Amino acid sequence: MRKRLYVFREDGKPAEAIIRRYNEEDFEALIEVQRQSFPPPYPEELWWNVDQLREHIGRFPEGALCAEMDGQIIGSMTGLIVDMADYEHAHSWETVTDSGYIRNHNRFGDTLYVADICVVPAYRKTGIGKWLMQTMYETVVALKLRRLLGAGRMPGYHLAAGQMTPEQYVQSVMSGERRDPVISFLLRCGRTPVGIASHYLDDEESCGNAVLMEWANPFVYGEQP
Incomplete structure:
Protein backbone atom coordinates (compact mmCIF):
# COMPACT_ATOMS: atom_id res chain seq x y z
CA MET A 1 0.00 0.00 0.00
CA ARG A 2 1.37 3.38 -1.02
CA LYS A 3 -0.82 6.48 -1.21
CA ARG A 4 0.30 9.79 -2.70
CA LEU A 5 -1.65 12.94 -1.83
CA TYR A 6 -1.28 16.64 -1.28
CA VAL A 7 -1.67 18.52 1.97
CA PHE A 8 -1.35 22.23 2.68
CA ARG A 9 1.30 23.90 4.79
CA GLU A 10 0.56 26.80 7.10
CA ASP A 11 1.56 29.23 4.32
CA GLY A 12 -1.15 27.76 2.09
CA LYS A 13 1.23 26.02 -0.29
CA PRO A 14 0.46 22.42 -1.27
CA ALA A 15 3.04 19.74 -0.51
CA GLU A 16 3.21 16.11 -1.49
CA ALA A 17 2.81 13.49 1.22
CA ILE A 18 3.02 9.71 1.12
CA ILE A 19 1.21 7.24 3.36
CA ARG A 20 2.50 3.69 3.32
CA ARG A 21 3.19 0.68 5.50
CA TYR A 22 6.26 1.04 7.64
CA ASN A 23 9.08 -1.49 7.63
CA GLU A 24 12.22 -2.35 9.56
CA GLU A 25 14.25 0.36 7.87
CA ASP A 26 11.90 2.95 9.38
CA PHE A 27 12.24 1.93 13.02
CA GLU A 28 14.72 4.60 14.10
CA ALA A 29 12.68 7.35 12.45
CA LEU A 30 9.44 6.04 13.99
CA ILE A 31 10.93 6.17 17.48
CA GLU A 32 12.05 9.74 16.81
CA VAL A 33 8.49 10.62 15.80
CA GLN A 34 7.33 9.24 19.15
CA ARG A 35 9.95 11.28 20.99
CA GLN A 36 8.84 14.51 19.34
CA SER A 37 5.14 13.75 19.59
CA PHE A 38 5.03 12.72 23.26
CA PRO A 39 7.40 14.89 25.30
CA PRO A 40 7.43 14.88 29.13
CA PRO A 41 5.38 14.45 31.24
CA TYR A 42 4.34 11.62 28.89
CA PRO A 43 6.30 8.54 30.05
CA GLU A 44 9.31 7.83 27.84
CA GLU A 45 8.94 4.10 28.42
CA LEU A 46 5.67 4.20 26.47
CA TRP A 47 7.39 5.21 23.23
CA TRP A 48 7.66 2.38 20.70
CA ASN A 49 10.74 0.19 20.88
CA VAL A 50 12.29 -1.95 18.17
CA ASP A 51 10.81 -5.21 19.45
CA GLN A 52 7.30 -3.76 19.42
CA LEU A 53 7.70 -2.33 15.93
CA ARG A 54 8.96 -5.68 14.67
CA GLU A 55 5.82 -7.34 16.03
CA HIS A 56 3.63 -4.73 14.30
CA ILE A 57 4.97 -5.39 10.82
CA GLY A 58 5.07 -9.14 11.37
CA ARG A 59 1.60 -9.68 12.83
CA PHE A 60 -0.53 -7.03 11.12
CA PRO A 61 1.31 -5.06 8.42
CA GLU A 62 -2.00 -3.59 7.20
CA GLY A 63 -2.22 -1.76 10.51
CA ALA A 64 1.34 -0.38 10.49
CA LEU A 65 1.19 2.97 8.68
CA CYS A 66 3.54 5.91 8.40
CA ALA A 67 3.44 9.29 6.68
CA GLU A 68 6.30 10.97 4.82
CA MET A 69 6.87 14.57 3.82
CA ASP A 70 10.00 16.38 2.74
CA GLY A 71 11.90 13.10 2.67
CA GLN A 72 11.29 12.22 6.29
CA ILE A 73 8.78 10.26 8.35
CA ILE A 74 6.55 12.73 10.17
CA GLY A 75 3.79 10.53 11.58
CA SER A 76 2.58 7.01 12.16
CA MET A 77 -0.49 5.02 13.09
CA THR A 78 -0.64 1.47 14.41
CA GLY A 79 -3.58 -0.87 14.93
CA LEU A 80 -4.54 -4.46 15.55
CA ILE A 81 -7.70 -6.53 15.20
CA VAL A 82 -9.47 -7.64 18.36
CA ASP A 83 -12.77 -9.03 19.56
CA MET A 84 -13.76 -6.38 22.09
CA ALA A 85 -15.84 -8.90 24.03
CA ASP A 86 -12.49 -10.21 25.28
CA TYR A 87 -11.49 -6.86 26.82
CA GLU A 88 -14.55 -5.00 28.04
CA HIS A 89 -13.91 -6.25 31.57
CA ALA A 90 -10.38 -4.81 31.63
CA HIS A 91 -10.03 -2.02 29.10
CA SER A 92 -6.58 -0.56 29.52
CA TRP A 93 -4.02 0.27 26.84
CA GLU A 94 -1.66 -2.32 28.27
CA THR A 95 -4.28 -5.09 28.14
CA VAL A 96 -5.91 -4.39 24.80
CA THR A 97 -2.62 -3.82 22.92
CA ASP A 98 -0.53 -6.43 24.77
CA SER A 99 1.62 -3.58 26.10
CA GLY A 100 2.12 -2.40 22.54
CA TYR A 101 3.44 -5.72 21.22
CA ILE A 102 0.04 -6.69 19.66
CA ARG A 103 0.76 -10.42 20.08
CA ASN A 104 -2.97 -10.65 20.87
CA HIS A 105 -3.86 -9.63 17.29
CA ASN A 106 -6.89 -11.69 16.33
CA ARG A 107 -7.58 -11.87 12.61
CA PHE A 108 -11.04 -13.28 13.40
CA GLY A 109 -12.03 -10.24 15.48
CA ASP A 110 -14.52 -7.57 14.39
CA THR A 111 -12.80 -4.38 15.56
CA LEU A 112 -9.69 -2.60 14.34
CA TYR A 113 -8.27 -1.14 17.53
CA VAL A 114 -5.97 1.89 17.35
CA ALA A 115 -2.87 1.34 19.44
CA ASP A 116 -1.33 4.69 18.57
CA ILE A 117 -1.44 7.68 16.23
CA CYS A 118 1.05 10.53 16.29
CA VAL A 119 2.35 13.36 14.11
CA VAL A 120 5.37 15.50 14.94
CA PRO A 121 4.36 19.03 16.07
CA ALA A 122 5.87 20.81 13.05
CA TYR A 123 3.45 19.04 10.68
CA ARG A 124 0.25 18.81 12.72
CA LYS A 125 -1.54 21.62 10.91
CA THR A 126 -1.12 19.98 7.50
CA GLY A 127 -3.95 17.50 8.10
CA ILE A 128 -1.69 14.47 7.77
CA GLY A 129 -3.12 12.92 10.95
CA LYS A 130 -6.58 13.00 9.42
CA TRP A 131 -5.25 11.26 6.30
CA LEU A 132 -3.64 8.55 8.40
CA MET A 133 -7.00 8.01 10.10
CA GLN A 134 -8.80 7.96 6.76
CA THR A 135 -6.40 5.30 5.50
CA MET A 136 -7.14 3.14 8.53
CA TYR A 137 -10.89 3.55 7.88
CA GLU A 138 -10.22 2.21 4.39
CA THR A 139 -8.52 -0.79 5.99
CA VAL A 140 -11.63 -1.40 8.13
CA VAL A 141 -13.77 -1.39 4.99
CA ALA A 142 -11.36 -3.56 2.98
CA LEU A 143 -11.22 -6.19 5.74
CA LYS A 144 -15.01 -5.99 6.30
CA LEU A 145 -14.62 -5.21 10.00
CA ARG A 146 -17.48 -3.78 12.05
CA ARG A 147 -15.68 -0.70 13.30
CA LEU A 148 -12.55 1.14 14.26
CA LEU A 149 -12.20 1.85 17.96
CA GLY A 150 -9.55 3.54 20.01
CA ALA A 151 -9.11 5.44 23.25
CA GLY A 152 -8.01 9.04 22.93
Whole structure:
Protein backbone atom coordinates (compact mmCIF):
# COMPACT_ATOMS: atom_id res chain seq x y z
CA MET A 1 0.00 0.00 0.00
CA ARG A 2 1.37 3.38 -1.02
CA LYS A 3 -0.82 6.48 -1.21
CA ARG A 4 0.30 9.79 -2.70
CA LEU A 5 -1.65 12.94 -1.83
CA TYR A 6 -1.28 16.64 -1.28
CA VAL A 7 -1.67 18.52 1.97
CA PHE A 8 -1.35 22.23 2.68
CA ARG A 9 1.30 23.90 4.79
CA GLU A 10 0.56 26.80 7.10
CA ASP A 11 1.56 29.23 4.32
CA GLY A 12 -1.15 27.76 2.09
CA LYS A 13 1.23 26.02 -0.29
CA PRO A 14 0.46 22.42 -1.27
CA ALA A 15 3.04 19.74 -0.51
CA GLU A 16 3.21 16.11 -1.49
CA ALA A 17 2.81 13.49 1.22
CA ILE A 18 3.02 9.71 1.12
CA ILE A 19 1.21 7.24 3.36
CA ARG A 20 2.50 3.69 3.32
CA ARG A 21 3.19 0.68 5.50
CA TYR A 22 6.26 1.04 7.64
CA ASN A 23 9.08 -1.49 7.63
CA GLU A 24 12.22 -2.35 9.56
CA GLU A 25 14.25 0.36 7.87
CA ASP A 26 11.90 2.95 9.38
CA PHE A 27 12.24 1.93 13.02
CA GLU A 28 14.72 4.60 14.10
CA ALA A 29 12.68 7.35 12.45
CA LEU A 30 9.44 6.04 13.99
CA ILE A 31 10.93 6.17 17.48
CA GLU A 32 12.05 9.74 16.81
CA VAL A 33 8.49 10.62 15.80
CA GLN A 34 7.33 9.24 19.15
CA ARG A 35 9.95 11.28 20.99
CA GLN A 36 8.84 14.51 19.34
CA SER A 37 5.14 13.75 19.59
CA PHE A 38 5.03 12.72 23.26
CA PRO A 39 7.40 14.89 25.30
CA PRO A 40 7.43 14.88 29.13
CA PRO A 41 5.38 14.45 31.24
CA TYR A 42 4.34 11.62 28.89
CA PRO A 43 6.30 8.54 30.05
CA GLU A 44 9.31 7.83 27.84
CA GLU A 45 8.94 4.10 28.42
CA LEU A 46 5.67 4.20 26.47
CA TRP A 47 7.39 5.21 23.23
CA TRP A 48 7.66 2.38 20.70
CA ASN A 49 10.74 0.19 20.88
CA VAL A 50 12.29 -1.95 18.17
CA ASP A 51 10.81 -5.21 19.45
CA GLN A 52 7.30 -3.76 19.42
CA LEU A 53 7.70 -2.33 15.93
CA ARG A 54 8.96 -5.68 14.67
CA GLU A 55 5.82 -7.34 16.03
CA HIS A 56 3.63 -4.73 14.30
CA ILE A 57 4.97 -5.39 10.82
CA GLY A 58 5.07 -9.14 11.37
CA ARG A 59 1.60 -9.68 12.83
CA PHE A 60 -0.53 -7.03 11.12
CA PRO A 61 1.31 -5.06 8.42
CA GLU A 62 -2.00 -3.59 7.20
CA GLY A 63 -2.22 -1.76 10.51
CA ALA A 64 1.34 -0.38 10.49
CA LEU A 65 1.19 2.97 8.68
CA CYS A 66 3.54 5.91 8.40
CA ALA A 67 3.44 9.29 6.68
CA GLU A 68 6.30 10.97 4.82
CA MET A 69 6.87 14.57 3.82
CA ASP A 70 10.00 16.38 2.74
CA GLY A 71 11.90 13.10 2.67
CA GLN A 72 11.29 12.22 6.29
CA ILE A 73 8.78 10.26 8.35
CA ILE A 74 6.55 12.73 10.17
CA GLY A 75 3.79 10.53 11.58
CA SER A 76 2.58 7.01 12.16
CA MET A 77 -0.49 5.02 13.09
CA THR A 78 -0.64 1.47 14.41
CA GLY A 79 -3.58 -0.87 14.93
CA LEU A 80 -4.54 -4.46 15.55
CA ILE A 81 -7.70 -6.53 15.20
CA VAL A 82 -9.47 -7.64 18.36
CA ASP A 83 -12.77 -9.03 19.56
CA MET A 84 -13.76 -6.38 22.09
CA ALA A 85 -15.84 -8.90 24.03
CA ASP A 86 -12.49 -10.21 25.28
CA TYR A 87 -11.49 -6.86 26.82
CA GLU A 88 -14.55 -5.00 28.04
CA HIS A 89 -13.91 -6.25 31.57
CA ALA A 90 -10.38 -4.81 31.63
CA HIS A 91 -10.03 -2.02 29.10
CA SER A 92 -6.58 -0.56 29.52
CA TRP A 93 -4.02 0.27 26.84
CA GLU A 94 -1.66 -2.32 28.27
CA THR A 95 -4.28 -5.09 28.14
CA VAL A 96 -5.91 -4.39 24.80
CA THR A 97 -2.62 -3.82 22.92
CA ASP A 98 -0.53 -6.43 24.77
CA SER A 99 1.62 -3.58 26.10
CA GLY A 100 2.12 -2.40 22.54
CA TYR A 101 3.44 -5.72 21.22
CA ILE A 102 0.04 -6.69 19.66
CA ARG A 103 0.76 -10.42 20.08
CA ASN A 104 -2.97 -10.65 20.87
CA HIS A 105 -3.86 -9.63 17.29
CA ASN A 106 -6.89 -11.69 16.33
CA ARG A 107 -7.58 -11.87 12.61
CA PHE A 108 -11.04 -13.28 13.40
CA GLY A 109 -12.03 -10.24 15.48
CA ASP A 110 -14.52 -7.57 14.39
CA THR A 111 -12.80 -4.38 15.56
CA LEU A 112 -9.69 -2.60 14.34
CA TYR A 113 -8.27 -1.14 17.53
CA VAL A 114 -5.97 1.89 17.35
CA ALA A 115 -2.87 1.34 19.44
CA ASP A 116 -1.33 4.69 18.57
CA ILE A 117 -1.44 7.68 16.23
CA CYS A 118 1.05 10.53 16.29
CA VAL A 119 2.35 13.36 14.11
CA VAL A 120 5.37 15.50 14.94
CA PRO A 121 4.36 19.03 16.07
CA ALA A 122 5.87 20.81 13.05
CA TYR A 123 3.45 19.04 10.68
CA ARG A 124 0.25 18.81 12.72
CA LYS A 125 -1.54 21.62 10.91
CA THR A 126 -1.12 19.98 7.50
CA GLY A 127 -3.95 17.50 8.10
CA ILE A 128 -1.69 14.47 7.77
CA GLY A 129 -3.12 12.92 10.95
CA LYS A 130 -6.58 13.00 9.42
CA TRP A 131 -5.25 11.26 6.30
CA LEU A 132 -3.64 8.55 8.40
CA MET A 133 -7.00 8.01 10.10
CA GLN A 134 -8.80 7.96 6.76
CA THR A 135 -6.40 5.30 5.50
CA MET A 136 -7.14 3.14 8.53
CA TYR A 137 -10.89 3.55 7.88
CA GLU A 138 -10.22 2.21 4.39
CA THR A 139 -8.52 -0.79 5.99
CA VAL A 140 -11.63 -1.40 8.13
CA VAL A 141 -13.77 -1.39 4.99
CA ALA A 142 -11.36 -3.56 2.98
CA LEU A 143 -11.22 -6.19 5.74
CA LYS A 144 -15.01 -5.99 6.30
CA LEU A 145 -14.62 -5.21 10.00
CA ARG A 146 -17.48 -3.78 12.05
CA ARG A 147 -15.68 -0.70 13.30
CA LEU A 148 -12.55 1.14 14.26
CA LEU A 149 -12.20 1.85 17.96
CA GLY A 150 -9.55 3.54 20.01
CA ALA A 151 -9.11 5.44 23.25
CA GLY A 152 -8.01 9.04 22.93
CA ARG A 153 -5.99 10.90 25.51
CA MET A 154 -7.66 13.82 27.29
CA PRO A 155 -4.64 16.09 27.80
CA GLY A 156 -6.75 19.05 28.90
CA TYR A 157 -8.58 17.15 31.60
CA HIS A 158 -6.04 17.77 34.37
CA LEU A 159 -6.95 21.47 34.20
CA ALA A 160 -10.60 20.67 34.96
CA ALA A 161 -10.34 17.51 37.06
CA GLY A 162 -11.22 19.34 40.27
CA GLN A 163 -14.48 20.63 38.83
CA MET A 164 -15.84 17.78 36.70
CA THR A 165 -15.76 14.06 35.99
CA PRO A 166 -14.14 12.69 32.82
CA GLU A 167 -17.62 12.18 31.35
CA GLN A 168 -18.56 15.79 32.08
CA TYR A 169 -15.28 16.97 30.56
CA VAL A 170 -15.97 15.10 27.31
CA GLN A 171 -19.49 16.53 27.24
CA SER A 172 -18.10 20.04 27.69
CA VAL A 173 -15.90 19.48 24.63
CA MET A 174 -18.87 18.09 22.69
CA SER A 175 -20.97 21.14 23.58
CA GLY A 176 -18.23 23.55 22.50
CA GLU A 177 -17.54 24.91 25.98
CA ARG A 178 -14.02 23.53 25.96
CA ARG A 179 -11.51 22.41 23.37
CA ASP A 180 -9.26 19.41 23.88
CA PRO A 181 -6.53 18.92 21.24
CA VAL A 182 -6.96 15.15 21.03
CA ILE A 183 -10.73 14.83 21.43
CA SER A 184 -11.35 17.70 19.01
CA PHE A 185 -8.99 16.13 16.45
CA LEU A 186 -10.75 12.77 16.66
CA LEU A 187 -14.14 14.45 16.25
CA ARG A 188 -12.90 16.16 13.09
CA CYS A 189 -11.82 12.73 11.84
CA GLY A 190 -15.36 11.40 12.16
CA ARG A 191 -14.98 9.52 15.43
CA THR A 192 -17.81 9.36 17.98
CA PRO A 193 -17.39 9.13 21.80
CA VAL A 194 -18.85 5.91 23.20
CA GLY A 195 -17.48 5.82 26.76
CA ILE A 196 -14.66 6.44 29.21
CA ALA A 197 -11.82 4.05 30.03
CA SER A 198 -10.52 4.72 33.54
CA HIS A 199 -6.95 3.78 34.50
CA TYR A 200 -6.27 3.42 30.77
CA LEU A 201 -2.73 4.77 30.66
CA ASP A 202 -0.18 6.28 33.02
CA ASP A 203 -0.82 9.78 31.69
CA GLU A 204 -0.73 12.67 34.15
CA GLU A 205 -2.42 15.17 31.83
CA SER A 206 -5.40 12.85 31.31
CA CYS A 207 -5.39 11.77 34.97
CA GLY A 208 -5.25 8.18 33.72
CA ASN A 209 -8.46 8.49 31.71
CA ALA A 210 -9.17 8.11 28.01
CA VAL A 211 -12.28 8.59 25.90
CA LEU A 212 -13.31 5.63 23.75
CA MET A 213 -14.09 6.85 20.25
CA GLU A 214 -15.56 4.78 17.44
CA TRP A 215 -15.88 4.90 13.67
CA ALA A 216 -18.58 2.47 12.56
CA ASN A 217 -18.11 0.85 9.14
CA PRO A 218 -21.03 2.21 7.06
CA PHE A 219 -20.81 -0.80 4.74
CA VAL A 220 -21.54 -3.33 7.48
CA TYR A 221 -25.27 -3.84 7.84
CA GLY A 222 -27.54 -5.82 10.13
CA GLU A 223 -27.85 -5.98 13.88
CA GLN A 224 -24.88 -4.57 15.76
CA PRO A 225 -23.83 -6.26 18.99
